Amino acid sequence: MKYTDLGFRAFYHQLVVVPLKDELKPCVKDFPGMKDADHILTYGYIDHDCGLTLEVLALARCDDKGFSIAETNDAVKSMIRVGAVAEDPVLFISDDSGEISKLYAHKIGPLHHYDVSEEIEATRGMRFLDSCRDQYYVDDVLVYLLRDGFDPEGCWVRINGIGERWITGILLNEPYQDFGCHKGEQISFVVRKTENGKVVCCSNGSTDEKQ
Numbered sequence: 259m260k261y262t263d264l265g266f267r268a269f270y271h272q273l274v275v276v277p278l279k280d281e282l283k284p285c286v287k288d289f290p291g292m293k294d295a296d297h298i299l300t301y302g303y304i305d306h307d308c309g310l311t312l313e314v315l316a317l318a319r320c321d322d323k324g325f326s327i328a329e330t331n332d333a334v335k336s337m338i339r340v341g342a343v344a345e346d347p348v349l350f351i352s353d354d355s356g357e358i359s360k361l362y363a364h365k366i367g368p369l370h371h372y373d374v375s376e377e378i379e380a381t382r383g384m385r386f387l388d389s390c391r392d393q394y395y396v397d398d399v400l401v402y403l404l405r406d407g408f409d410p411e412g413c414w415v416r417i418n419g420i421g422e423r424w425i426t427g428i429l430l431n432e433p434y435q436d437f438g439c440h441k442g443e444q445i446s447f448v449v450r451k452t453e454n455g456k457v458v459c460c461s462n463g464s465t466d467e468k469q
Contacts, residue, residue: 261344265388266310266396268350269302269340273358275318275325275349276300276338285336291317291328299327299351300338301362303369306378306416309395310340313369315362320349332364341394377420386449390459398430401447401459403437411435415445415459424448425459437463 261269275297278286286298295317305311314336317328353359359366373379378397381387392398392414401415411434415427424446432441439445447461 259348259350260346261310261340261348262393266304266340266394267382269310269312270304270382272302273315273351273353274300274302274312275320275351276312276343277346277348278317279346281342282338285338286314286317288334289314289317289328289331289336291319294319295328296320297349298338301366301369302340303372304374304382304396305372306374306397308339309392309398312338312340312343313365314338315365330362330365335365339394344394375419378417380420381417381425386457387459389457390449399427399447399459401427401445401461403433403435403439403463404460405437405462408435408437411437415447415461418444421446433463439463 276282278296278298282298286292297318297320299315299318300312301315302310302312316330319326351358382396387399390399397417398414399417400412403411403413413433414430416430417425417427419426426444426446429439429441429443429445433439445461446464447459449457450460451457
């Protein structure tokens, strides 16, 4: 199973074991068990600005004898952006009892710093937006600016709230055409379905939540 097959929800707030490939060794070099490890135990969370991220908890080894986890390093914080392992096979560890989470509470607890508003969190559960999302920056969606006399123009928007019938977000790039909105400003957008069934996000560039 890979991130590119499963999507972000399978990793979000989950214990994920990823292969310890050469490219990842620098970020875990200070963790015990490096000599024998072939995997990394991580915890998935979303950084609103940087996307789906894996917090390193400990090194691990998986062989015919089973799965073993090395000691952690309480003094070191390390993370992996999911794009670095998106095509790698991963394993998930069930923690129904909560014992593993308790063991690494000192590493998982501080990740609440990345908690977002209830509105942003709600949009992460909106599966109809998935076809519009960036693969890794899951709070970023492609929004088409539409206005009479202009060509449709796609821009990336970072979601920051929900309106009565719309979603709001910050425009991440400057439109080539003068829609009256600019990079860094908040715009509102709505979700529509095209004649062929494709879901798209659309905006007239309004910054006052009116579509």
